[in-house]
Amino acid sequence: MAKISVDLLGMSFRNPIIPAAGPNVGNGEQLSRAAAGGAGGLLAKTISREAARVPRPNMVQFGASGMLNTELWTELSPEQWLDHEYEVGLAAARSAGIPFIASIGYTPDDLRALGPRVEAKGVDAIEFTVHYLDPARVVETARALKDSVKIPIIAKLSPHSGDLGDLAAALEPHVDAFACINSFGPTLAIDIERAEPLLGSEFGYGWLSGAPLKPLAVRSVFEVARRVKKPVIGVGGVTTGKDVIEMFMAGASLVGICTVVLLRGQRMHQKLATEVDQWLDAHGYSDIRQIQGLYVQRFGHGQRVVVDTEEIPVLAADRCIKCGKCEPVCFHDAMKAPLKSLPEVSPDLCFQCGLCASVCPTDALSFAPRSGVTMRQLA
Numbered sequence: 006m007a008k009i010s011v012d013l014l015g016m017s018f019r020n021p022i023i024p025a026a027g028p029n030v031g032n033g034e035q036l037s038r039a040a041a042g043g044a045g046g047l048l049a050k051t052i053s054r055e056a057a058r059v060p061r062p063n064m065v066q067f068g069a070s071g072m073l074n075t076e077l078w079t080e081l082s083p084e085q086w087l088d089h090e091y092e093v094g095l096a097a098a099r100s101a102g103i104p105f106i107a108s109i110g111y112t113p114d115d116l117r118a119l120g121p122r123v124e125a126k127g128v129d130a131i132e133f134t135v136h137y138l139d140p141a142r143v144v145e146t147a148r149a150l151k152d153s154v155k156i157p158i159i160a161k162l163s164p165h166s167g168d169l170g171d172l173a174a175a176l177e178p179h180v181d182a183f184a185c186i187n188s189f190g191p192t193l194a195i196d197i198e199r200a201e202p203l204l205g206s207e208f209g210y211g212w213l214s215g216a217p218l219k220p221l222a223v224r225s226v227f228e229v230a231r232r233v234k235k236p237v238i239g240v241g242g243v244t245t246g247k248d249v250i251e252m253f254m255a256g257a258s259l260v261g262i263c264t265v266v267l268l269r270g271q272r273m274h275q276k277l278a279t280e281v282d283q284w285l286d287a288h289g290y291s292d293i294r295q296i297q298g299l300y301v302q303r304f305g306h307g308q309r310v311v312v313d314t315e316e317i318p319v320l321a322a323d324r325c326i327k328c329g330k331c332e333p334v335c336f337h338d339a340m341k342a343p344l345k346s347l348p349e350v351s352p353d354l355c356f357q358c359g360l361c362a363s364v365c366p367t368d369a370l371s372f373a374p375r376s377g378v379t380m381r382q383l384a
């Protein structure tokens with residue numbers, strides 16, 4: 006068994022998977038369920054000085070593992086959290102031996118007012134979210150919270166906040182860590198039978214989360230991790246243990262999950278932790294720290310990968326199930342794969358675009374070892 010516990014900002018997480026803010030951690034009871042579901046630490050839903058008036062409906066599944074939502078921050082009052090919900094959540098965290106992070110928003114005045122009151126409840130760290138903030142006010146907002154509390158503060162960045170590397174660099178002196186990313190949008194989905202929005206918000210606009218968000222989240226984590234030294238919590242589209250590994254390689258030191266829990270339940274924390282452990286074991290790693298930032302170390306300095314190769318896809322005939330999926334995706338007419346026959350490639354036509362190998366369900370097609378890969382320093 007590999008070591009998957011994580012020490013971060015003076016907190017010890019029993020595994021690298023924590024909840025990201027959402028209805029999955031929308032009150033003390035849900036926080037307790039997240040702990041029972043195996044979360045490595047707890048993070049609560051964002052509170053603000055006013056309870057949110059949340060439109061209904063506010064969540065709709067998108068594709069198999071995606072979601073659009075218009076949930077805003079908590080619909081509970083700050084008093085309800087301060088008088089009750091934090092105590093229930095904190096008790097669950099303490100009995101599981103895991104840390105507890107609060108999330109607050111949004112303006113400097115909100116953070117100055119809420120930060121010390123939340124800290125006094127005994128939480129271990131505070132995340133603040135810039136989701137509804139003008140990017141020009143983000144640094145001022147961070148400083149307002151930093152000056153109000155002693156515990157570590159985490160800036161949660163949104164994909165619409167501009168260049169996240171630049172933003173993180175500007176924020177770094179004022180925060181202890183970063184979380185990225187929040188959901189992406191605004192987006193729109195229409196019920197075409199009724200020509201009506203699927204969500205109850207103005208215009209039906211909502212925010213995209215879940216699996217479709219993952220490549221944007223991984224890129225954002227990488228952009229931040231390559232620019233700053235402070236730790237990054239990777240959030241966005243994580244649905245499997247392999248996604249957690251990818252986030253770590255991109256520079257994350259901890260991973261947050263929301264949509265996968267909303268769609269499949271709190272036990273997903275433990276499931277992903279087990280999958281991470283299994284992947285590390287199978288790949289000969291004894292500690293998750295060994296893969297942390299691996300990609301940043303290799304590609305974080307501005308290199309570009311130039312695949313300078315004449316190679317065509319190689320077929321492992323014993324793995325090919327003769328499904329024929331590789332032929333219709335070959336827009337260079339190089340692949341011929343009649344159903345129930347092994348595919349054949351015309352070397353003269355193959356453009357080495359890679360799509361056939363990526364759709365192959367059994368990994369029977371691959372491009373030969375990348376002996377031709379050269380690294381070129383960008384100007």
Ligand SMILES: Cc1cc2nc3c(=O)[nH]c(=O)nc-3n(C[C@H](O)[C@H](O)[C@H](O)COP(=O)(O)O)c2cc1C
Nearest residue numbers: 025026027051074186187214215241242262263264
């Ligand atoms: C229904 C819903 C409510 C959310 N509420 C909050 C919130 O209150 N505060 C916050 O910082 N992020 C909130 N988020 C964003 C998530 O914490 C997370 O950053 C985003 O969904 C991407 O992660 P995921 O793909 O694992 O869901 C919410 C997301 C969803 C789906």
